[in-house]
Amino acid sequence: MNDDQFEQLDCSAVVADIWLLLDNECDAGARTRLQGHLDGCPSCFEHYGIQRELKALISRKCGGDAAPEGLRERLRLEIRRSVTIRRTL
Ligand SMILES: [Zn+2]
Numbered sequence: 001m002n003d004d005q006f007e008q009l010d011c012s013a014v015v016a017d018i019w020l021l022l023d024n025e026c027d028a029g030a031r032t033r034l035q036g037h038l039d040g041c042p043s044c045f046e047h048y049g050i051q052r053e054l055k056a057l058i059s060r061k062c063g064g065d066a067a068p069e070g071l072r073e074r075l076r077l078e079i080r081r082s083v084t085i086r087r088t089l
Pocket of ligand 1: 010011014037041043044
């Protein structure tokens, strides 16, 4: 098996699975595939970074429980804005 045969994941599938990765709810094979994709795909990697920060923020603010959808959405927008600012500086 060489790099040319490396399985290409669809970005939308990766984005959908990022929460599973962050919650440690995917098996080792799926984790390897996702991380392999993140290493080679800047847009998915950025999305992963945003979700990771979001998850950390939510667990700090809410003691680890799931945040209300409104809060999660607001934090997502805030983090996305700060990431965008950081990239343009
Ligand atoms: Zn991707």
